[in-house]
Amino acid sequence: MKRFYEGKSVLVTGGLGFIGSNLAIRLLELGAYVTVVDSLIPETGGNAFNIEPVRDEPKLSVRTVDVRDVLAMERLVRNQTVIFNLAGQVSHIDSMQDPFTDLEINCRSQLALLDTCRRVAPQTKVIFASTRQIYGRVPEEQLPVDERQPPSPVDVNGINKLAGERYHVLYNNVHGIHTSVLRLTNTYGPRLLVKNSRQTAIGWLIRQVMDGETITIFGDGLQLRDFTYVDDVVEAFLMAGANDTANGQVFNVGAIEPISLRELADLLIEVAGTGRYELVPFPPERKAIDIGSIYVDDRKIRRVLKWRPQVDMREGLRRTIEFYRANRAHYWGAPEPALA
């Protein structure tokens, strides 16, 4: 990995966000020249403190640019070897309340980035962060889902992310840009957004447990999910960026094994030493976009890229809670109503 990335120029969109910042830090360790782009839209995952450990790195350049600003993006994509394309609107609930902003960020800006690459940087490789959300509800007997499962998104965010990944595959197949798509499940770890529940439920759960509060789990809590530690996800991005067999491919990125939301809550409370949880019936507006159990078959990325998750849930949660204990002031915002 060091052989590939050392001295290379890479761009990370959404690079002050959760996964983007962890990826940028790792790329700097590998000796890459890293340009981080982030809109720092309030309430989303972007947080200047996320890159604190590398703030004075001479190989790091940080640009506060919105991916919707096509002209500014054009200047940034020139001469990059790899673009890790992680900028996105990630809140499912926000996408239902303001579908047009989601469309601008997750469809139009993705198409614009790819079209800019086609015009001014056709040699660049683009690795896109997609989501298992595109599968929607999957009948129990079809789990785990592999990449051939027909997408059936249950919210605007899922529909737009699906279009976003389809654009990436299309530009690989038709315009000769090299692209690769990772369908992420539930990533957790240091730098996860915890000040609100917009990024993923687990961030909010971690925060509540650390604050000794009561987690609210909707339904019976037996819904299964994949949780992947961020270092493992970062490794998947690095492998996809460095490996030409990933070109034009879509990969599920799963966990060591799926666990239920109740098991997650139990483990979290045990590792933190504080907190409790309660089960509450689904409110109707949440039930409408709930998807039950979902976990993925990720044998493809394990076979093609030799990727394998390394960090188990207990260790991952321990590191995460340790990180927030040390850096709490930079991540805790005002309290919000409980969601799970």
Added chain:
Amino acid sequence: MKRFYEGKSVLVTGGLGFIGSNLAIRLLELGAYVTVVDSLIPETGGNAFNIEPVRDEPKLSVRTVDVRDVLAMERLVRNQTVIFNLAGQVSHIDSMQDPFTDLEINCRSQLALLDTCRRVAPQTKVIFASTRQIYGRVPEEQLPVDERQPPSPVDVNGINKLAGERYHVLYNNVHGIHTSVLRLTNTYGPRLLVKNSRQTAIGWLIRQVMDGETITIFGDGLQLRDFTYVDDVVEAFLMAGANDTANGQVFNVGAIEPISLRELADLLIEVAGTGRYELVPFPPERKAIDIGSIYVDDRKIRRVLKWRPQVDMREGLRRTIEFYRANRAHYWGAPEPALA
């Protein structure tokens, strides 16, 4: 059908286009109050002459509005019983050259129309014209494709139409708007755009044959396709609009039987009594977005809505050519390079 539509208010977007105008004419016959909306964007299917036969109908209202004009559309969707949503950018090649216009029309405007219905006309039913283009290339052994086939669009238009139909299904499932999606194959008949090849290959073929020219077919001409006569497609729209079992459903709309492009050319030349064809290797930029044979399994619409195509290819082509012989001046534009 008359019992359902008589006296009802219906809106047809893209209503001066090929299918939209045939649908509007039929709806007027059934006694509906019909508002036709069309942007009349040059080079696309909108043509004021298409509604010539009903021009003086007191129950017809024609509005030149672009579906991207959200405020103007809001005024038009109020108090409609059914919206037949046929406005779209349909050229695959244009979508590759200008993906952003395609996105605005096929994604953003669809989302806007649905969101407007949610806000001001939640009782309205919306029938959306989708396309088999969303399936992309399908391996021979998986033909015919039914609605459960994973979409794999091979151009920007297919990706955006996929998002468009997903929005319709989502708004049905989550927001309680009633919607239904028809995945059309290759529709032909009177009022088909023939002045250029933007709408569908068959329009251009009909024109060339009638002009005694040589049709260019790319490849070996053995690619199979479904061709559906426009009256049969109109009937599918009317059935979906009148039948609550269609709510939230996606239906393929196929043909009596698939035929090859060569068979189509032979039949066309025979019916017209003029023209010839030649087979030419695919130019690379066309090969990149070609999809080989594709035809659909439409047993679902036949079972659920009792729809069945009635007009065979020979009769359909005869009526079509007769229409253009009588109305040539209103449909022939300047010649364009051959495409097939």
